[in-house]
Amino acid sequence: MTTHFLLVPFMAQGHMIPMLDIAHVLAHRGAKVTFVTTHMNAATIRPIIHRATNSGLSIVVVELNFPCSEVGLPDGFESADQLYTSDQFLTFFRALPLLQPQLELCLQSNKPDCVIFDFQHAWAALAARNFGISRLSFHGTAAFFLLCYRNIEKEGILLSKDDTSENDPYAVPGNLPQDIVLTRAKTRLWPDTPEWREIREEIILGEESADGVVLNSFAELEPWFIERYREAVDKPLWPIGPLSLHAGLGEMRGKVVSLDTDQLMAWLDSNEQRSVVFANFGSLVRHSPSQLVEIGYGLEKSGRPFIWVVKEAGEKIEVRGRGLVIRGWAPQVSILSHGAVGGFLTHCGWNSVVEAVAAGVPIATWPHFSDQFMNERLVVDFLRVGVAVEGTEVPPEFFVDGDRYQVGREGVEKAIGRLMDEGEEAEGRRQRAKELGEKARRAVEKGGSSFDGLTELIRRFSK
Incomplete structure (x- = not known):
């Protein structure tokens, strides 16, 4: 029986493209894929989806209504690429959980075998958990970054209240192969405000609820960091990249030129x-x-x-x-x-x-x-x-x-x-x-680490 994956990408081009790649890769391997995004983002990718379906791939787009007027964003501001101020970014993140009821209706009517959600969509992880659906967190970044940032958060470096300047250097904690020297300013992903701390806490809870992690990386690129991150999260980890190289994608990825x-x-x-x-x-x-x-x-x-x-x-x-x-x-x-x-x-x-x-x-x-x-x-x-x-x-x-x-x-x-x-x-x-x-290139070829990892991922969630 065909395995059904439902994908929920973060609404920004740098996040949509690798998730679209995952949709194509899964569909090329015989899976059924539902790709969930908002109306404006769906319009942007529609030509890509048409090319995919015309080539015989099973990819369906489900469109959600983004609550722009409800949260005070201009109509059509449904992507992070369109935002121009810090206040707009905060408003955008606050709007995301309002999509959960619509996603739950989708899950109720067409229950998938697995939901793959962008790590910033804690609300999507919660929706899948509410229906007892397996879920994987997608990180469009390196295991190197994930491990280092996890160590930094564990030691509370970004929460320190001493007089250390944001631009003073520090060594990333953890038993790393060599010293990595950064500053707080170059490490901080979120403004240090109560509103952003609350959003970050929700994201962490969503990640912790996941049954595994998918990465756009490959074993031979950063082997030490992939293994240490797998040990740190203590759950299955699938580095299946480089997604842009998988056979069959060709000109089907990215915008229509x-x-x-x-x-x-x-x-x-x-x-x-x-x-x-x-x-x-x-x-x-x-x-x-x-x-x-x-x-x-x-x-x-x-x-x-x-x-x-x-x-x-x-x-x-x-x-x-x-x-x-x-x-x-x-x-x-x-x-x-x-x-x-x-x-x-x-x-x-x-x-x-x-x-x-x-x-x-x-x-x-x-x-x-x-x-x-x-x-x-x-x-x-x-x-x-x-x-x-x-x-x-x-x-x-x-x-x-x-x-x-x-x-x-x-x-x-x-x-x-x-x-x-x-x-x-x-x-x-x-x-x-x-x-x-x-x-x-060898990683994505048959018998390569990413090819075999993708095979194992699909098999894991097959009925």
Whole structure:
């Protein structure tokens, strides 16, 4: 009998894409998938779902009404990518549990064998528990980050009331293979307020209620941290990534490309192997106008051909000197996979990190918030496939405004120079990145660690 999985992603592009990947991967392996999201987010992914169903995959979308007017958000603000203030983020998180009654109606009418919920959706875990349904928490980040953050919370470092500055360094606690030095400002995921502490406590309860954990990682990438995290949570753990590499996904992941992809690929084809720098900072990072100017000058001054993705306008491609500027969304996996790309300047979101690893491309790390600073440490210190952009301090507020910028053009130019030069150090990074890419591809092939893990996951919840 077909195993039925119901997926509840967090409403933000960086969370929706890997969960869509999971939907495709499960359906390719013969499972039935129900994908639950809100009306606006469903409209965004509808072309992807149509392509999947037209190819014979069993994926159905269930749409929920997001209570914008009820909580005081503008109509249509159903994704974290649309939020512009800290108050809006808090309101958005407070609105999420209001979706629980609608999800429970869905579970009642079409009970799945297992619910996979984004770890931020504690309300979805509660709904599944109310119906006696098995549930898995999905973390779209590294076991490295999860273990380190768990140790930090266990020791109460972020709750300390002494006079230690937010920017004073400390070593992450726990018996780790080597010291990891961070600051509170670079560790804090949530503002330290009663409202956010309450939300965090609910998320922890949802995670603790899960029957297991799914990760977009793979055993060969971070074996020590995967095993230690599995021991820490004391429940089944399935690293089934890189999700972007699983056979059968191809062009079915991500948005439908409205850019002139022929122009994009022809431009890449015109450049030498491993000569192009790709710069992209994800869906949530917002740079001030002055910071954009510094990035642009830094890319130009590097002397390297480059592709730079800027979100501040509608989708189009512009050729500027030796560079290609993509305004809007870009097919990141396709670009990283092209042989002309030799380095990736990124915010260090986990999707971007694991996609670069899968493509065997070394990384220049410029973290901005959330897990990105710890991801940088994994990339630079442990995997040794990246160089850190200097001067990436945490801004006073999550949302950047005015003329403030973090990194000047010289910092951008210097990082690209280190990443792309021909010296022994850079060549070592390239070789390690290539080897990780080969391991990633083997992991998702038949008999690989992620392939077999996915087989075991499906079997675990089959009737």
